Amino acid sequence: MALHALLHLLNVYYQGCLPYNVLVITVCTMLYKLFFSKSFYCRFRRFGRPWYLPLLPSKPVHDLVAQGYREKNNEPFVVRWWARDWLVLPPKYLRDVKHSNSESLSFFRAIDEALGLHYSVGNLYHSQKMSEVIKKGMNTQLPTLTEPIVSEVEHAIESHIGTSKEWKEIPAARTISRLVNQVACRMLIGPELCRDQAFLDATLAFMESIFFHAIITIAVPFGPFRRLFAKLVAFSHRRNLRKAMQMLQPLVARRIREREDDESKSNRNNDGIQWTLDLTEATKRDPYQISLEVLHNLFAGSLAPGSMVTELVFQALMDFNLLEQLRNEASQAIELYGWTEKLLANLPLQDSFIRELNRVYPTGATGCSRLVMDKSFTFHDGLTVPRGTRITFPIQAVLHDVDNFENPSVFDPYRFFNKRSTVSEDHATEYQWAASTATPTNLAFGYGKHVCPGRFYCVRQCKIIFTKILVDYEIGWSSPMKERPRRDEIEGQFGTNKSQTIRVRRRG
Numbered sequence: 001m002a003l004h005a006l007l008h009l010l011n012v013y014y015q016g017c018l019p020y021n022v023l024v025i026t027v028c029t030m031l032y033k034l035f036f037s038k039s040f041y042c043r044f045r046r047f048g049r050p051w052y053l054p055l056l057p058s059k060p061v062h063d064l065v066a067q068g069y070r071e072k073n074n075e076p077f078v079v080r081w082w083a084r085d086w087l088v089l090p091p092k093y094l095r096d097v098k099h100s101n102s103e104s105l106s107f108f109r110a111i112d113e114a115l116g117l118h119y120s121v122g123n124l125y126h127s128q129k130m131s132e133v134i135k136k137g138m139n140t141q142l143p144t145l146t147e148p149i150v151s152e153v154e155h156a157i158e159s160h161i162g163t164s165k166e167w168k169e170i171p172a173a174r175t176i177s178r179l180v181n182q183v184a185c186r187m188l189i190g191p192e193l194c195r196d197q198a199f200l201d202a203t204l205a206f207m208e209s210i211f212f213h214a215i216i217t218i219a220v221p222f223g224p225f226r227r228l229f230a231k232l233v234a235f236s237h238r239r240n241l242r243k244a245m246q247m248l249q250p251l252v253a254r255r256i257r258e259r260e261d262d263e264s265k266s267n268r269n270n271d272g273i274q275w276t277l278d279l280t281e282a283t284k285r286d287p288y289q290i291s292l293e294v295l296h297n298l299f300a301g302s303l304a305p306g307s308m309v310t311e312l313v314f315q316a317l318m319d320f321n322l323l324e325q326l327r328n329e330a331s332q333a334i335e336l337y338g339w340t341e342k343l344l345a346n347l348p349l350q351d352s353f354i355r356e357l358n359r360v361y362p363t364g365a366t367g368c369s370r371l372v373m374d375k376s377f378t379f380h381d382g383l384t385v386p387r388g389t390r391i392t393f394p395i396q397a398v399l400h401d402v403d404n405f406e407n408p409s410v411f412d413p414y415r416f417f418n419k420r421s422t423v424s425e426d427h428a429t430e431y432q433w434a435a436s437t438a439t440p441t442n443l444a445f446g447y448g449k450h451v452c453p454g455r456f457y458c459v460r461q462c463k464i465i466f467t468k469i470l471v472d473y474e475i476g477w478s479s480p481m482k483e484r485p486r487r488d489e490i491e492g493q494f495g496t497n498k499s500q501t502i503r504v505r506r507r508g
């Protein structure tokens, strides 16, 4: 009788949109969870709606995380994120994450869980190989990459922004993400496809559909059927993946053949395919697998830098004096060093500006997310969590904490410039305050063993693109702006404003 009444209530609650059988199974699962399941997460205070009322309005994830950080004062708490419970840990536990490798705490397995990547690529994210490709391949080649990055940036800016000396209006995020994707494709895939518009469009559609699929999957209250539903909705994402793979696989197959025919020929390439093949035993060089790995490194290395450059442009446009100071610094450095490695090391204001941008506007409210892989994991103070626990850190709250920064809500482009100006002779301080140096209070690129290995390349590439725009173009808002373009928020992730337009014209 009670079960029948509950079913009736839920039917009204879900407005009759769930079939009766689905309702029965959903209710049984809820009752089981309520009375018998001893979820580890139940031991901690939860912020947000309870799991058994998924349609109840709830605050956005970033607000819940900020509230938890304030109220729990250095203690863990739980939020629902990407339709799962996550244990949000205070920063005192970052030191434990610092030294833990992927066998204990895995970043890849955590994003696999959050975004449902296994629905399209199986167990690709069970291996650390993609990260190794960046560490052992790209990072060891960084000095040799400046020249090809500069040359690709020049081509990409000319094709996406143009060379007209007349003002023209452009959609900022769309234009910049396309030009950054071209440059990222040049480095992470290779010269053959990076100017092929069909391929560039296919890669952008593939990358964007990863998030789209994840969002659709959590948007519908399918309860215990979510996994089944996720497999079905991954269909359109898999189609986008197939499209990009159809163009990429023949190239990878050709590179494998060339390598087999003549090992020395492979020395000509210095890009993502090459670095991935370098780390793959000859007998395991499967074009499909290598293409998947290369494409998913592009996913890591293209979308976020595209947003970062767009945000740099928006932020610079908020303050005309700052824009001029950045431009002067860039012009003087180019005069002294040309478009070389040295240029990138001699833009201290721009570097501080990038780090401050990442502090005030990180890409997510949470970060340093990990899945516990060991049977259990014990933190330095004895807190023990079982295998399978999802942990994350409230990074936005940490970066806005008055205990960590003076006037944390103020955007101060000189904040880190001033700190690094008190440099000791051995340059230790300079490195400490650099945009790409991860510390417990510079968390935009994560922290510890899984800290973003692409951050060095990323900051270089962003500096080259931003500097080119500064010195070669006049830029302005297309209509007067009173405040910064608002960012979109979905599941604690912040996306650049897509509708904002700016105007540009070639200088000189």
Ligand code: HEM
Pocket (backbone or CB within 6 Å): 107, 108, 130, 131, 134, 138, 297, 300, 301, 302, 304, 305, 308, 363, 367, 368, 369, 444, 445, 446, 447, 448, 449, 450, 451, 452, 453, 454, 455, 457, 458
């Ligand atoms: C604005 C640009 C970028 C941002 C904000 C960003 C951010 C991040 C963050 C937060 C992580 C997780 C780190 C952790 O939890 O400790 C990460 C991991 C990773 N990033 Fe980036 N990233 C960016 C650019 C790039 C680029 C350009 C590449 C490749 C060239 C890249 C490749 C990777 C890889 C392979 C991992 C996985 C590391 C591992 O599991 O060991 N990222 N990134």
